[in-house]
Amino acid sequence: MSFLLSCPNCGPRDVNEFAYSGEVTTRPAETPDLRALTDYVYFRRNVAGVQREWWYHRFGCEVWFLAERDTRTNEVLRVELPGRGDEATPAPEPAIPDTPAV
Numbered sequence: 001m002s003f004l005l006s007c008p009n010c011g012p013r014d015v016n017e018f019a020y021s022g023e024v025t026t027r028p029a030e031t032p033d034l035r036a037l038t039d040y041v042y043f044r045r046n047v048a049g050v051q052r053e054w055w056y057h058r059f060g061c062e063v064w065f066l067a068e069r070d071t072r073t074n075e076v077l078r079v080e081l082p083g084r085g086d087e088a089t090p091a092p093e094p095a096i097p098d099t100p101a102v
């Protein structure tokens with residue numbers, strides 16, 4: 001599998017320069033019940049379509065960023081640094097991945 005992924009700092013690069021760290025998740029409430037905690041830790045949506053994901057430019061500028069990628073075609077629709085939503089629609093606070101994929 002190879003495709004181009006555009007780093008917000010460095011521009012388009014081969015995907016092998018990056019580490020994928022999973023889809024963006026939302027942390028549950030401060031005192032989640034067991035069901036909510038289990039869902040957060042073990043389950044992912046794993047959509048066949050566009051999903052927001054965490055990526056790390058490990059062989060480049062070493063920045064974490066978000067990408068919207070179509071999982072069916074690997075087409076990357078958008079990349080952004082976290083917390084850079086515009087004023088009208090601020091970006092939701094994404095959960096920082098606990099263990100980056102290597």
Ligand SMILES: [Zn+2]
Binds near residue numbers: 011
């Ligand atoms: Zn970079």
